[in-house]
Amino acid sequence: MRSSDVHVSDGRVSDGRVSDVLVVGGGIIGLVTAWRAAQRGLRTAVVDPDPGGGAARVAAGMLAAVTELHYGEETLLGLNLASADRYPAFVAELEEATGHDVGYRACGTLAVALDADDRAHLRELHALQTRCGLVSEWLSGRECRRLEPMLAPGVRGGLRVDGDHQVDPRRLAAALMAACERAGVVFHRALAERLTVVRDRARGAVLAGGAELTADQVVLAAGSLSGRLAGVPAEVLPPVRPVKGQVLRLRVPPAYAPFLSRTVRAVVRGSHVYLVPRENGELVIGATSEELGWDTTVTAGGVYELLRDAHELVPGLTELPLTETCAGLRPGSPDNAPLLGPSALPGLHLATGHYRNGVLLTPVTGDVMAEALTTGTLPDEARPFTPRRFSPVRQEQPA
Ligand code: GLY
Numbered sequence: 001m002r003s004s005d006v007h008v009s010d011g012r013v014s015d016g017r018v019s020d021v022l023v024v025g026g027g028i029i030g031l032v033t034a035w036r037a038a039q040r041g042l043r044t045a046v047v048d049p050d051p052g053g054g055a056a057r058v059a060a061g062m063l064a065a066v067t068e069l070h071y072g073e074e075t076l077l078g079l080n081l082a083s084a085d086r087y088p089a090f091v092a093e094l095e096e097a098t099g100h101d102v103g104y105r106a107c108g109t110l111a112v113a114l115d116a117d118d119r120a121h122l123r124e125l126h127a128l129q130t131r132c133g134l135v136s137e138w139l140s141g142r143e144c145r146r147l148e149p150m151l152a153p154g155v156r157g158g159l160r161v162d163g164d165h166q167v168d169p170r171r172l173a174a175a176l177m178a179a180c181e182r183a184g185v186v187f188h189r190a191l192a193e194r195l196t197v198v199r200d201r202a203r204g205a206v207l208a209g210g211a212e213l214t215a216d217q218v219v220l221a222a223g224s225l226s227g228r229l230a231g232v233p234a235e236v237l238p239p240v241r242p243v244k245g246q247v248l249r250l251r252v253p254p255a256y257a258p259f260l261s262r263t264v265r266a267v268v269r270g271s272h273v274y275l276v277p278r279e280n281g282e283l284v285i286g287a288t289s290e291e292l293g294w295d296t297t298v299t300a301g302g303v304y305e306l307l308r309d310a311h312e313l314v315p316g317l318t319e320l321p322l323t324e325t326c327a328g329l330r331p332g333s334p335d336n337a338p339l340l341g342p343s344a345l346p347g348l349h350l351a352t353g354h355y356r357n358g359v360l361l362t363p364v365t366g367d368v369m370a371e372a373l374t375t376g377t378l379p380d381e382a383r384p385f386t387p388r389r390f391s392p393v394r395q396e397q398p399a
Contacts, residue, residue, distance in 0.1 A: 019045040021373055022204055022215035024192045025222030026051025028169065029351050029358060031176035032366035033219055033373075038183035040374050045186040047205060047213060052177045053390075054223050055358060056138045056169035058247050058328030060276040062263055063087060063278040063360045064164045066134045067111050069125065075384045076186045076337045077132060080257070080357055082381050083364035084163070091167070097182060100175035103168030104207050105279055109263040112144050112151065112158035114312055119156050121267055126159055136161045141164035147259055150314050166263055166276050169359050188213065193396035195220075195231035195348070202347035206231075217373055219349045224331040226331040226352035236345045239390050240353045242294055242329035246302035248310075248322035250317065252281045255315065259283065259316070266313050273309040275317070283320065339387040340365065349373065350387045 023030045023035045026048030038044045062068075064379070065080035129136045131346040132291035137160045144158040145151045194206040195218065204214040218228050224242035252259040260283070265274035274282040288302045303325055310317055331338060333353030338361060343350050351369050354361050368382040378386060 027054030030221035036366040036370035086363040098178040109164035267307040
């Protein structure tokens with residue numbers, strides 16, 4: 001047993017095999033849930049073979065509630081904005097609790113158009129943003145280049161969104177791990193193989209190797225794997241699927257700085273491409289969106305398309321060292337929105353299906369899940385995201 005597997009709370013000592021809350025999945029969503037639950041005095045454990053890993057190892061960390069707005073997703077926009085609003089205080093609390101710097105950067109975003117089709121697309125997005133009461137400003141190509149001189153001369157116009165920021169998801173995950181450890185969360189570095197259900201109630205999990213963990217409440221927060229946990233009744237199993245994203249990391253040598261001062265993004269030939277410049281000189285380029293099941297191969301085609309599209313936006317990037325290529329799996333849901341809170345199986349909560357917004361939704365997910373775990377009730381802002389919207393038989397009782 002590791003020393004971090006021992007938990008002391010209110011004089012009760014346990015090895016974490018019995019807890020109030022067992023979180024299955026130690027990505028940023030599972031970790032923030034565990035941290036917030038522990039802060040509310042719940043004995044909390046996390047089971048994951050590699051906590052702090054998952055999609056956040058790959059994600060660029062854009063906090064893009066406004067620039068990633070889509071038709072039909074106005075309800076999700078409300079949750080995205082609520083989480084974006086919480087980010088500064090969330091980061092301050094997390095950094096204060098752990099001494100970690102999570103790389104939050106209030107830098108804004110510029111979404112640009114390279115041709116007439118892109119420009120028409122951006123004009124539509126601008127109209128939708130305006131109808132939703134969001135702040136974004138239309139700029140000419142020249143104004144875009146004045147803001148970001150490395151942009152290609154062919155940029156035809158763009159949207160300046162000063163409220164869409166960024167955080168470094170790897171640092172965020174590391175900070176959440178540290179915060180959990182300090183709050184007494186027990187980590188079981190193992191694979192949860194099966195949910196335990198006793199008398200129609202979730203009661204814990206069986207791990208690879210046969211060990212059993214028992215809990216009053218279980219949170220399934222395993223990202224794209226959430227739909228695969230054995231033992232979860234079929235009607236409760238979350239309908240999440242893996243959506244592959246390939247991402248590149250480049251390094252901006254000091255002589256080239258500042259290369260970009262904010263996130264720059266575009267839709268090029270129908271594909272989204274974004275460049276996220278970190279303060280430490282890292283430049284993240286993302287991302288493909290591929291429905292290929294569990295495949296996480298980094299392909300020549302994926303790298304080629306990302307570099308080709310990014311190069312059309314910012315030609316000078318071909319000079320930069322390419323330091324990393326990687327691929328991860330977004331947990332996609334049928335309506336692109338997360339599943340949060342109590343499921344139709346008593347004792348089982350879900351915190352999954354965050355799709356393109358996992359990093360953005362981290363603060364609000366922690367708050368919502370802590371509320372659900374302590375009161376049994378979802379706060380109003382999260383009610384539209386109840387997992388019961390996908391249950392074949394809708395439950396009428398309050399969430
Ligand atoms: N939110 C960015 C992505 O999913 O690629």
